[in-house]
Amino acid sequence: MGALSFTWLGHSTFVFTSPGGKRILLEPWVASNPACPESQKKLGHLDLILITHGHSDHTGDAVSIARATGAHVIANYEVCLWLEAKGIQNTAPMGQGGTQTIGDLAITMVNAVHGSSVVEDGRVVALGQAAGYVIRFEDGVTIYFAGDTDIFGDMRLIAELYRPSIAFLPIGDRFTMGSAAAARAVELLAVRQVVPMHYGTFPFLTGTVAAFRTLVEPKGVQVLELQPGETAS
Numbered sequence: 136m137g138a139l140s141f142t143w144l145g146h147s148t149f150v151f152t153s154p155g156g157k158r159i160l161l162e163p164w165v166a167s168n169p170a171c172p173e174s175q176k177k178l179g180h181l182d183l184i185l186i187t188h189g190h191s192d193h194t195g196d197a198v199s200i201a202r203a204t205g206a207h208v209i210a211n212y213e214v215c216l217w218l219e220a221k222g223i224q225n226t227a228p229m230g231q232g233g234t235q236t237i238g239d240l241a242i243t244m245v246n247a248v249h250g251s252s253v254v255e256d257g258r259v260v261a262l263g264q265a266a267g268y269v270i271r272f273e274d275g276v277t278i279y280f281a282g283d284t285d286i287f288g289d290m291r292l293i294a295e296l297y298r299p300s301i302a303f304l305p306i307g308d309r310f311t312m313g314s315a316a317a318a319r320a321v322e323l324l325a326v327r328q329v330v331p332m333h334y335g336t337f338p339f340l341t342g343t344v345a346a347f348r349t350l351v352e353p354k355g356v357q358v359l360e361l362q363p364g365e366t367a368s
């Protein structure tokens with residue numbers, strides 16, 4: 136069995152390669168993602184696509200990528216219905232608190248404090264509630280992917296119930312928590328490694344990794360800062 140590796144495609148979009156070799160796209164926003172390097176826009180084979188909520192910076196290419204790859208799409212019920220209405224059949228809807236096992240991966244949907252909608256033909260379409268995911272990989276390594284959210288006290292329960300070792304947290308401010316709240320979230324989650332995301336893509340996402348680092352590194356937490364297109368393993 137290999138080890139988990141993940142490539143950041145900018146904003147909140149990642150491709151994970153699981154220890155068992157599964158390729159998982161989190162947040163299918165690639166073609167129109169201004170932070171995604173052109174050289175990374177051809178994704179190749181995917182087994183799974185995970186979506187946390189309906190906003191276009193997380194779903195912008197969901198339909199085209201799901202269609203092109205045939206990958207299973209995991210999302211909340213409403214996002215799945217929206218995809219099905221566009222002809223995507225390989226959906227695997229779920230709700231907060233639920234776990235589904237795909238191959239040897241255990242994927243749990245957890246809470247997030249955020250909206251979930253998409254604009255179509257000038258109208259706002261509600262797409263259920265925003266979520267995060269806990270993924271337990273084939274070798275037992277567990278990660279928490281927060282999606283878009285503010286800090287919330289029940290992150291303590293995520294730590295207690297699932298014991299993630301790596302957290303992927305938004306730090307950009309404005310639409311999610313910023314650096315200071317994200318640093319506090321790291322304490323609630325009791326993780327030793329953090330991957331910051333959802334910053335820098337647009338000028339109004341003002342949170343910085345530098346500010347985040349100064350708050351968490353003195354506590355012995357490792358910040359895995361990637362450049363778009365870069366892979367960590």
Ligand code: NI
Nearest residue numbers: 188190249283
């Ligand atoms: Ni959002």
Ligand code: MN
Nearest residue numbers: 190192193283
């Ligand atoms: Mn977002």
